[in-house]
Amino acid sequence: MAVPPVRRRRRASLVAVAAVFLAPALISLIVLRLAPAAVALWESLFRESFLRGGTVFVGFENYADLFGNADFNNALLVTLVFSAIVNPLQIAVSFLLAVLYTRKAAGAKVWRSLVVLPIAVPPAVSAVVWSVIYRPDGLGNSFLDLLGLPAQPFLTSPQQSLASIMVLLSWIGVGYWMLFLIAGINDVPNELYEAASIDGASAWRKLWSVTFPLVRRPLAFVLVADTVSNFLIFAPVQILTKGGPSGSSNLLMYDIYTRAYTLGDLSKAQAEVIILVILTLAVVALQFRLLRSSDAA
Amino acid sequence: MSTVAAAKASGRRSVGYIALSVLGACVGLLFLIPLWWTFVNSLRPGGDTFRYLNPLQWETFFTLTPSLDNYAELLRSNLGLAMLNSIFVSAATVVIGLVICSMAAFALAAIPFRGSGAVFVVVVVSFLIPFDAIAIPLADLFRDWNLQNTYAGLILPGLGNGMAIFLLRTFFLAIPKDLVEAGRLDGLGWWGTFRRIYLPLSVPSLIGAGLTLFLFQWQSYVWPLLNGTDEQHILGPIALSNLQGQFNVDYGVMFAGSIVLTVIPLAIIIGFQRYFIQSVTTTGLK
Numbered sequence: 001m002a003v004p005p006v007r008r009r010r011r012a013s014l015v016a017v018a019a020v021f022l023a024p025a026l027i028s029l030i031v032l033r034l035a036p037a038a039v040a041l042w043e044s045l046f047r048e049s050f051l052r053g054g055t056v057f058v059g060f061e062n063y064a065d066l067f068g069n070a071d072f073n074n075a076l077l078v079t080l081v082f083s084a085i086v087n088p089l090q091i092a093v094s095f096l097l098a099v100l101y102t103r104k105a106a107g108a109k110v111w112r113s114l115v116v117l118p119i120a121v122p123p124a125v126s127a128v129v130w131s132v133i134y135r136p137d138g139l140g141n142s143f144l145d146l147l148g149l150p151a152q153p154f155l156t157s158p159q160q161s162l163a164s165i166m167v168l169l170s171w172i173g174v175g176y177w178m179l180f181l182i183a184g185i186n187d188v189p190n191e192l193y194e195a196a197s198i199d200g201a202s203a204w205r206k207l208w209s210v211t212f213p214l215v216r217r218p219l220a221f222v223l224v225a226d227t228v229s230n231f232l233i234f235a236p237v238q239i240l241t242k243g244g245p246s247g248s249s250n251l252l253m254y255d256i257y258t259r260a261y262t263l264g265d266l267s268k269a270q271a272e273v274i275i276l277v278i279l280t281l282a283v284v285a286l287q288f289r290l291l292r293s294s295d296a297a
Numbered sequence: 298m299s300t301v302a303a304a305k306a307s308g309r310r311s312v313g314y315i316a317l318s319v320l321g322a323c324v325g326l327l328f329l330i331p332l333w334w335t336f337v338n339s340l341r342p343g344g345d346t347f348r349y350l351n352p353l354q355w356e357t358f359f360t361l362t363p364s365l366d367n368y369a370e371l372l373r374s375n376l377g378l379a380m381l382n383s384i385f386v387s388a389a390t391v392v393i394g395l396v397i398c399s400m401a402a403f404a405l406a407a408i409p410f411r412g413s414g415a416v417f418v419v420v421v422v423s424f425l426i427p428f429d430a431i432a433i434p435l436a437d438l439f440r441d442w443n444l445q446n447t448y449a450g451l452i453l454p455g456l457g458n459g460m461a462i463f464l465l466r467t468f469f470l471a472i473p474k475d476l477v478e479a480g481r482l483d484g485l486g487w488w489g490t491f492r493r494i495y496l497p498l499s500v501p502s503l504i505g506a507g508l509t510l511f512l513f514q515w516q517s518y519v520w521p522l523l524n525g526t527d528e529q530h531i532l533g534p535i536a537l538s539n540l541q542g543q544f545n546v547d548y549g550v551m552f553a554g555s556i557v558l559t560v561i562p563l564a565i566i567i568g569f570q571r572y573f574i575q576s577v578t579t580t581g582l583k
Contacts, residue, residue, distance in 0.1 A: 014408055014409065014410040014411075015410045015411060015412065017404075017408060017410070017487050018404040018408045018410040018413065018416075021400045021401060021403055021404035021408065021487070021491070022400070022401050022404045022405075022416060024396075024397040024400065024401070024456075024457075025397045025398060025400065025401030025420075025457045025462060026401065026416065026419065026457075027457075028397065028453070028456050028457030029419060029420065029423040029457040029459065030419070030423075032435060032453060032454050032457060033423040033424075033426055033428065033431065033457070033459075034419070034422070034423055034426070035438070036431040036434040036435035036437075036438060037426050037431050037434070039434050039437070039438060040431065040433075040434040043434070097324065100317065100320060100321055100324070101321060103317050104314065104317075105314060105317035105318040105320075105321050106314070106315075106318035106321075106322075107318060107321065107322060108317075108318075108321055110325070111321040111322050111324065111325030111326075112321070112325065113325075114325035114326065114328050114329045115324065115325055115328045117328065117329065117332060117563070118328060118331075118332065119566075120559055120562045120563035120566055121332065121555075121558075121559045122515060122516040122518070122533075122534050122558055122559070122562070123516060123518055123534075124518045124534030124535070124537060124538045125534060125537060125555045125558045125559055126331075127538065127541075128537050128538055128540070128541045128551065128555060129331055129332075129335050129552075129555055130331065131541050132346070132548065133331060133334075137347050137350060137351065138347075138350065139330075139331075139334055139350060139357075141351075142350045142351050142352070142353045142357070143353070145351060145352060145353070146352070146353050171328065171331065175328070176577075179574065179577050180577060183574075183577070228427060231427070231430075232427050232429045232430060234429060234518065234519050235518040235519070235534075235538070238522075238538075239538045239541055253429065253430070253519075256433060257433065257519075260433050266437065269433060270433075270434055273430055273431065273433060273434060276430050277426060277427070277430050277431070280427060280430065281425065284425075
C-alpha cells in the first residue's frame with residue numbers, strides 16, 4: 001500500500017519541523033551525555049602502549065586489573081557500606097520528619113522550613129562550613145563538651161570520617177526528601193484516618209497501616225533518587241578527607257578522580273566510570289523490580 | 298462519664314500538641330545551627346571565629362558588633378570575581394537552556410512526527426546516566442575541543458537537561474489540541490504556535506524548569522573543578538573550597554562567601570517557592 005504523495009510529503013515535512021525544534025537539545029544530549037559514556041566504554045577497552053606509542057586493545061584487562069587492585073576493592077566496599085547505611089538512614093529520618101511536620105503543632109511550618117533551608121547550600125559550601133565545625137577546636141566538639149562528652153577526632157579518625165560525611169550529607173539532603181514525603185502524606189484522604197480512629201487504631205498503628213502504605217509512591221521515588229545521588233558523592237570527600245584517613249572515606253567518585261588525575265591512568269579511570277554507571281543503573285533497576293513486586297502484592 | 302473521657306482526651310491532645318511543637322522546634326533549630334553560626338561568623342572578624350567556642354556561650358551565636366567588613370573584603374578578593382562568574386554562568390544556562398529544552402519538549406508534545414518515541418527514549422536514557430559520573434570522560438573530550446577554561450565549556454553541559462525537557466513535555470501535553478488547531482487556522486506556523494500559544498500558557502512550568510537548570514549549574518562542583526580552574530573562569534564553590542585547607546585562611550571572608558553562595562539560591566527558591574514545591578512534587582509523583 002503506497003502512501004499518497006501529498007500525505008507522504010506532509011509527514012516528511014513534520015519530521016523536518018520536529019528536527020529543527022529538537023536539534024539543539026538532541027545534539028547537546030547526545031554529544032554531552034551519551035557520547036562521553038560511549039567514549040568511556042570504548043577507551044576502557046584500550047591501554048596506552050609505551051613500546052609502540054598510542055594505544056592497544058586489551059579487552060577487559062583494565063576491568064580485571066581493577067578487581068585485582070586493593071585500593072579499588074576498598075573504594076567499592078566503602079561505597080557499598082556507605083550506601084547501605086546512608087540511604088535507609090536518610091529516608092527514615094525524612095519520613096519521620098515529614099510525619100512530625102504534618103501533625104498539628106505550633107509553628108510547624110516555620111520549623112519545617114528551617115529543615116528545608118540547607119538544601120539551598122551548595123555541596124561545596126556545606127563541606128567548607130562543616131570542615132570548620134569538625135575541627136578539633138570547632139563547633140562540633142563544643143556541643144559534645146556541653147553534653148559532657150569527650151572531644152572526638154571526626155575527620156581525622158578512620159572510624160569516624162565516613163560517619164562525619166554522612167551527617168553533613170543528611171543535613172543538606174533530608175529536608176529535600178522530606179518535601180516529597182510531605183506532599184505524599186498530604187495527599188492521603190482524611191477519611192481514612194477517621195475510619196481508622198473509629199476502629200480504635202492507635203496513632204502508631206495509623207502511621208504504620210494508613211500513612212506508610214499510601215506514601216509508597218513518593219517513598220519509592222525518594223529511595224531511587226537518594227540512592228543515585230549518594231553514589232555520586234564527591235565534593236565533601238575531596239574537600240574534607242581526600243578519601244582518608246587510610247582510605248576510610250574513599251568513595252568511588254573520588255577514586256575515579258584520583259585515578260584519572262593523580263595517578264594519570266585514564267583508561268582504568270574510564271573502566272571505573274563504566275563500573276560506577278552500571279552499578280548505579282543496576283541498583284535502580286533492582287529497586288524498581290522490588291517496588292513493583294511489592295505493589296502487586 | 299463521657300465528659301470526663303472527652304476532657305481526658307483533649308488533655309492528652311494538648312499535651313501531645315505541646316510535645317509535638319517543642320520537638321518540631323528543637324529539630325528545626327538543630328538544622329538551623331550550622332547556617333546561623335556561619336552567618337554570625339561572617340559578621341565578625343575572622344580572628345574571632347574560634348574565640349567563643351569553648352565553652353559554648355551566647356556570643357557563640359550572636360554578636361553585638363556586626364560588621365560587613367568581610368563582605369567588603371569579599372568584593373575586592375578573587376572570590377568576588379568567582380561569585381560573578383557563577384552568576385553569569387547560571388543565568389546564561391537558564392536563559393539558553395530554557396529555549397533549547399522548551400523547543401524540544403514542544404516537538405515531543407505537539408508535533409506528531411514519526412520517531413518521536415525513539416527521541417523520547419534518548420531523552421530518558423540521557424538523564425538516567427548521571428552527569429557527574431561521565432564528567433571525567435567529558436572533560437577529556439573538552440580538552441581535545443579546546444573548550445577548557447572557557448565560559449562556553451562551563452555553560453554547555455548544563456543546557457540540555459533531560460529532567461527539564463521531561464517536566465515541560467508533561468505540561469505541554471495537557472494543553473488542548475483545539476487551541477493549536479485554531480491557531481493553525483489563523484495562519485500560525487509551528488514556531489508561532491510555540492511562541493504565541495504554548496509558551497504564554499506554560500509560565501509556571503517554565504519557572505519550574507528554569508529552577509531545575511539554575512540549581513544544576515549553581516550547585517555543580519565536579520564539572521567546574523575539571524573544566525574551569527584558571528583565575529578568570531573559576532566558579533564560586535571551587536574558589537571557596539580552594540581557601541579551605543590553606544595555611545592562612547581568613548575565616549570571616551570564607552564564611553561571608555559561603556553566605557553569599559547560599560543566599561542567592563535561597564532567595565530564588567523562596568521567591569519562586571510555589572513553583573519550586575510544584576516541580577519537586579510533580580517529579581516525585583509521576
